[in-house]
Amino acid sequence: MTVALVFLGFALFLVSGSPIVWAMAAGIILALSAGDLQMPAAWLAQQTLRGADSISLAAIPLFLLAGELMNRGGLTRHIMGIAESLFGRMRGGLGLVNVATAFVYGGITGSATADTGAIAKIMIPAMEARGYGRAFAAAVTAASGTLGIIVPPSVVLILYGVLTNTSIGGLFVAGVVPGVLLAASFMVTAYIVGVREKFPRLERPLQARQLRIDLVYALPALLMPVLVLASIVLGYATTTEAAALSVLYAWVAGALIYRELSWRDLVPAMIEAVVTTGAVMIIMAVATPFGWILTFEQVPHSVAEWIAAVQAGPSMTILMIILALAFVGLWMDLGPAIIILAPILVPIAKAAGFDPYQIGMIFTVTLGLGLFTPPVGTNIFVVCNVGQVGIGAVSRRLVPFWIATFIVIGLLAAFPGLSSWLPGIMGY
Template identity: 65%
Template sequence: MTIAILLVSFSILLLIGVPIAWCMGVASLLAIYLGHLNLPAAWFAQQTIRGADAITLAAIPLFLFAGELMNRGGLTRRIMRVAEHIFGRITGGLGLVNVATALVYGGISGSATADTGAVGSIMIPAMAQRGYPKAFAAAVTAAAGTLGIIGPQSVILILYGVLTNTSIGGLLVAALVPGAFIAAIFMITSYVVAKRHGFPRNEDPASWGEIGRDAVGALPALLMPLLVLGSIIGGIATATEASALAVVYSFLAGILVYRELPLRSLYAAASSAVATTGVIMMIMALATPFGWILTVEQVPANAAAWITGLDTSPIVTIILVLLLLKIVGFWLDLGPALIILAPILVPIALSAGMTPYQTGIVFTMTLGIGLFTPPIGTNIFVVCNVAKLDMWSVSVWLVPYWIASVICVAALVAFPGLTEWLPRLLGV
């Protein structure tokens, strides 16, 4: 009875458009008062506070703030120029530039939405001006924006680490090779699409002097992910302390090096980071009583027993887990989906032979596909707003990237070394 009240009320609230955090909070209260749990109101308050009471979560606003500072300091434009020097002369080169820019910027912002918005505001108009279909430019940007969650400052990987008690530093290091691999697959996809449709390439090569100036100009920005990972790997700082270092570094780079970060923009950058953090922390807080009720009602245990009771091979078990993640990812944003499903599905994936780091990266990437998949895909809404296009015209061009993403997930499952090699090499 209790679990029925919880899930039915949650589903109804979600369908009528109530924000996900309030869906979980109200559903939990209804389950407490209408079910058979017999818990006092103070219990709900205690669980809610406990959900947001983790020092590692402090890394989220700090990484978001650092990303905002770097973007407002002219970072995205500099990264794009360097990427264009490298890939611009290839057929459909600006599609590759888009992916490369998203990869680097995502390693700094840690957020798929921030990555998509920052890169899209520059790359979509630039690609349209060079003769690319605007819908294709928007599609590349939406897909490449997911690289923001597979990087050295990924907010989602921090959440995963907190939820599953996995080393956050190890997860951030483990994401490096998969992030580069996924970016390479997206670049190949962009090239194939461009070749098939006859998209242009840049016929106006830059001089070596211009290339050198742009590379030197982008270097301080490119060093920030190295600062973060280097401090974690070297044992100098925890992930939370490294996020504070990232804020100081990005502030000094914007003020002293790039000199494009006016002091008045600090308030806007902080406001944006705080607004995003508020949403994430509210979800984390109200997901805790929701998850506790699921656990008490033995939903995770019953789900695990059902899957293991199918008497299937480990690979079939993993496929079933990922299919469930994908289905949920169509309807829920990545953070809430991870918060709800990780406690249920991670133990099943581990029992099927996946490693902790591999599970974190695969789960994140699988849910990340939902970011550029209708009807809820956040990245699609962002690029449609920038390009002034409807969702379905962009979705047609996203089909190759959906296929490429499935190939990436399959490769990450089949080859654990993609996620395990670097952490093992560096001893994290």
């Protein structure tokens, strides 16, 4: 009865067009009012406050601020320069440049939407000016923008770690190989499409001197995710401390090395980081009583018993989880989807024998598919707005990237070492 009321209130408010966080709150309040929980109203306030009271969550505004500072400090342009020197001469090379830029940039901002918006403003006009179709330019930007959720540092992995009590440092390390694998699959896809459709390429020969110049200019930007990850893995800093160091590094790089970041940029960057953080934190806060009710009513246990009753082995169990994640990702944003599904599905996957880091990578990549899949893929909305192109045209161009993502998800499910090998070496 209580669980039914929770989901009834959630569904009604969601259908009415309310933000997801208020829909979750409505379900909780309905369950408290009409259900059999017998909890005082003060319980909701206490649980909500507890949801935002985690030191690990303090890393989120700091990583977002670092990303804002690096973006305003000219980071994207320098990363794109070295990527174009390396891949621009291949057929459809700017598609590969787009993916390579997103891969490095995602390791700095940690936010898929921020990555997509920043890269779209530069790459879509640049690709169109060189003869690429606007829909393809928008599609590869929307797909590659999801690399920011898996390449460390990632805001999504921080949320997942807090929700499932998984080491955030371990998740960051675990995201390296899957992140490289996903980026490589997107680059291969862009190259195949480029060859098939005879997209243009740079005709000038590779110049070693220009490559060295581009590398020198891009080096401070390229080093930032490496330094952040190294400080955590080597034990010099916690995740939150590493996030604070990334802010300091971003300011030094933007203001003193690139000399494109002024004091006037600090306040707008802080405002943007605070606004994004507020949206994340309020969902995390309300998610705590929401998840508590599901756990108290033994929803994960009931779902696990149902799977056991149909005698689903490990392979069928993970397949069912992947299909559930892919379906929910079509209709719900990444953060709320993890918040709602993690307490239910993660214990089931663990009981089936899957490694915690493997589960985290499967969760992240599969739900990330929803970011560039209609009808509510936020990355699609971003690129369509920037590129002034229709959702239908972009969606048709995204089909090869959907296939590439499912192949990567299959590899992550079939080969646990892709996710757990590096954390094991690093002692996580």
